[in-house]
Amino acid sequence: MKMFANYCFAPFQKSEFDFFVRSVGHFCLARIDKGSWKKAHFGEIFWGVDGAGYFVLDRKQYLLKPGYVWYYPPGSQHYFFPAGEFFEYRWLTIDGRQAHNLFQGLGIRAGVHYAGECPGALFNKLELEISFPERKRRLAALSLAFSILTLAVSGTKRTTRRKGCAEEARLMIDEDFSDPELNIERIAELLHVNRVSLSRSFSRLYGTSISGYLSGRRIQAALEYLKNTELSIAEIAGMCGFSSASYFSRVISEATGRPPGKIHF
Known part of the structure; x- marks a missing residue:
């Protein structure tokens, strides 16, 4: 394009x-x-x-x-x-x-x-x-x-037939993954569904766990910031839903094999 x-x-x-x-x-x-x-x-x-x-x-x-x-x-x-x-x-x-x-x-x-x-x-x-x-x-x-x-x-959003609570959970993660309080317990509470049932439905539909999907979205966003911005490590950690800069550094290191400072340009 x-x-x-x-x-x-x-x-x-x-x-x-x-x-x-x-x-x-x-x-x-x-x-x-x-x-x-x-x-x-x-x-x-x-x-x-x-x-x-x-x-x-x-x-x-x-x-x-x-x-x-x-x-x-x-x-x-x-x-x-x-x-x-x-x-x-x-x-x-x-x-x-x-x-x-x-x-x-x-x-x-x-x-x-x-x-x-x-x-x-x-x-x-x-x-x-x-x-x-x-x-x-x-x-x-x-x-x-x-x-x-x-x-x-x-604008009035068109209603579509969804696959149920699992898709609702995915949409919630896509929109709110930057909230550090968001986790499977919070999602189940907001959707008014049983946590175990939600977890099973999500895994069947998407082939991964809710925590795995949430972590992946946060890592994906963090890598975008690290590669394309001049924000500090602490700022990026906070904006991507990580509870602390040290935890953020550990997660990024485990996911990429490199500490955030080596990715950040």
Whole structure:
């Protein structure tokens, strides 16, 4: 797949309006874009199109998949990167004195939530409108952005027939493995099922134990951080659900044959 980074900025950085569209873009990345790691004074949404990306908030890592939206409020430290071979997404930023209240008023909260298929046509129109400084065109851009934001909060996740508690457990691990309190007892409690029955169902369906799958997800995420970021060993351990840096180092050494410091670039 071809990688690209298309974006447009408004030809002004201040407005008579309390909020305005600052920028919009369409990216497909195969590697980390460190230029996007910043503390931003504006609000920004990311709408997953294809592939997947990891986003970090409050030292926890979250997966953004197609059909899901991530929101960083004004004042947030932005930190995200591709979760696999590539990550395609659309993004939109809103600036201004009342930008935070706009997102809050629409019920858009920091983090990830389901939104449905990305409205690519609206993003394309916005890319055209944002380039013009005239008041009429700025209002048109704001109208398009508002349409995108209202779609982002109106998505209704389709219900599918699942295989039962084992798949629920796997989904819970995929979403919450960064929580150090997550273990088989906690998962069984949250799903209101017997721990032994859950363990047997999971092993039959996935060919591994719950603890093994959970450990694997944490190790996978940790290796991504070690190879692609400059975070400290202690920070990575905390973000990937390890109870301590020493335990983290032992697990990574046993899994790879090398201590974290030898993997960390």
